[in-house]
Amino acid sequence: MSPVPVADGSPGRPGAGPASPQGSPARIMTALVLAVLSYALMQTMLVPTIGVLQRELHTTAAGASWAVLSSTLLASAVLTPVVSRLGDSHGRRKVLVAVLVVYLAGTIGCAAAWDIGALIAFRAVQGVSLSVLPLAFGLIREALPADRVAASLGLTSGLVGGAAGVGLVCGGLIADHASWRWLFVAGAVLVAAALLMTRAVPAGPPGRAERLDLPGAGLFGLSLTALLLALTEGSPWGWTSGRVLGLFGAAVALFAAFVVRERMAAEPMIDVRLLTQRPILVAHLGAFMLGANQFVFYVLVPKLAELPRGLPPQDARLLGYGFGMSVTGAGLVMVPGTLLGLAASSSAGRAVTRRGPAAVLGLGLALAAAGGALLAAAHAGAWQVTVIYALVGAGSGLAMAALPALIHAHTRPEEVATANGVNTVARTVGGAVGSQLGTAVLASAALPGTVLPAEHGFTAAFAVGAGVAAVGALLCLAARVRARGGPVLAAPAAAPGEVPTAEKA
Known part of the structure; x- marks a missing residue:
């Protein structure tokens, strides 16, 4: 059975066709980019406000951390697979509009939050925003011409990583010069713009309306x-x-x-094949490793940049170590890497077409691993971290672009959002593991009598981040070697009128 080129932009892609008269491809992509950007920026804009929230809402560090990270993380991981399934069965555009409405309500509620409990609750409501990603990936496949799919998937997936450093800088600037509530005001404006633009996205064929x-x-x-x-x-x-x-x-x-x-x-709700078939399993494991790698560096790079250059004379163990930067300055260190990652994602479509998404995923993880290894060896100056983190960012960008392409290449059209939802959750769980790994390694290297890490703690933590990405790259390599030795996956039986999906290494 010959493979169906789903994600490479070639003819014969099931579910593809010319864009609906409802909107040109450019208008459709503008709407989806705004929706993804509204999620991606909010992902990191709040990180610089943990101390501000603790002070202004009279809460503990744990309470502020729950408001910024934990409540949204839990809610998004639980809601994303369910919402993605609803998108596949009831229409992705309809569900995307509903998600943006709920997201907008949660964002406005955060801006008006009267205490830490209210903020945590509204941040949990904002957790629905993660499902924007799989819905957008599914709509790209559904609504755009075949020759635009690969590049569009790269752009939208790259925005998630590309906006991380920008979000840190924006969050730091707003937190330094205005109330933290303005972060949510800015976010609400972006969500509202995305909601208005969704009128350009075609409704698409009706789903099968399966019972949840x-x-x-x-x-x-x-x-x-x-x-x-x-x-x-x-x-x-x-x-x-x-x-x-x-x-x-x-x-x-x-x-x-x-x-x-x-x-x-x-x-x-989830066909077990979307968890166990080898190419899709490789995509999920790759997403997990990528998320872990990304969040190790999201934790380590700002912490290193903000660490004071030296302590008072009675404790000179930190002299020549740390960059003494502000939150905004720490974000700027990451910006070149995140922007290079966005550029890598946007240009990955041709590589995906020529080499296949699994190869691009492996290459991206290998570059991220190489960057992590170099950071473990050289991180004495801000310029070193900025330049080397750009390599990590480029690798992350390639991997982010390859993930939805790999999912699309091995998934039936009516299951695309569900499969991408599971993949997004795998990356989210990997991110939670990565942030804990980075924090735990630094904590184990704390200087006696302080909570500040010794320099070797960063060396070890950067090496851990590199190792995680290297494992993912090796998994992709092993999958490709096995695929060349013979069939890896038998194509699922097609229902009447369906086009089967088969292996594409």
Whole structure:
């Protein structure tokens, strides 16, 4: 059975066709780019405000961290697979509009939050925004001409990483010169603009309107909640504490129950093949490794840049170490890397077409690993970190562009958003693991009597980030070697009228 070139922009792509009269390809992409950008910027804009929120809302560091990171992380991981499935079964544009409406309401609520509890609750509502990514990826495949798909996937996926450094800078500037509430005002304006522009996106064919598998959704959501709660609270509770170990055990048991349920369900929320077929499994593992690598550096680079150049004379162990930068300056160190990552994503379409998405994913992870290894060896000056992190950013950009292309190459058109939703969650969970890895390695290298890490802590943590990406690159290489030795995946049986999807290495 010959493969169907789904993500490479060649003819014969199922579900593709000329753009609807509802909007030109440029207008459609503008709408989807605005939607993705509204999520991507908010992902990091709040990071510089943790201390500000702690002070102005009279809360603890843990409370501020829940408002900035944890509540949104938990909600997005639980909601994204469900919303993605709804998009596949009820129409992606319709569900995207609903997601943006809820996201806008949550953002306005954050701007008006009266205490830390309200802010945490509204940030959880904002967690629905992560599902913008799989819905946008599905709409690109559905609404754009075949020759625009690969480049458009690269651009939209690259925005997620490309906006990270920009978000840190914008967040730092606003936090330094205005109220933190203006961050949400700016975010609300962007979401509203995206919502208005969605009128240009064609409605697409009606979905199959399948019944949502609520027991399956509940089991999947509870397993992710247990896992992410264990990861986010592992450090304060203790990694070997009964609560943390119990949560990890519950996550495994609930996920096993979810797999059993989905195998038995007539209309499963997630077809188990979207988790276990080798090319798709490689995509999910690659996304996990990429997320872990990205967040190791999101934690380490700003922390190194903000570390004081030296402490008072009685403790000179930090002299010549750290850059003593402001939050805004630390964000600027990352900007060249994130912008180069965006450029790499935007230009990856041709490489995906020629070499295949798995090869580009492996190359991206290999570049990120090489950059991490170089940072472990040389991070004494801000210019070194800025230049070498650009290599990490370029690798991340290539990998981000390859992930949706790899998913599309091995997924039926009616399951694209669901598969991308699972892939997005895999990257999110990887990010949670990466941030904890980076933090734990630095904590283990704390100078006696202080909470500040010794220099060798950064060396070790950068090496860990490099190692994570290297493992992902090796997985991609192994998958390609196996594919060349023979068929890796039998194409799923096609229903009447469907075009089967087969392996493309």
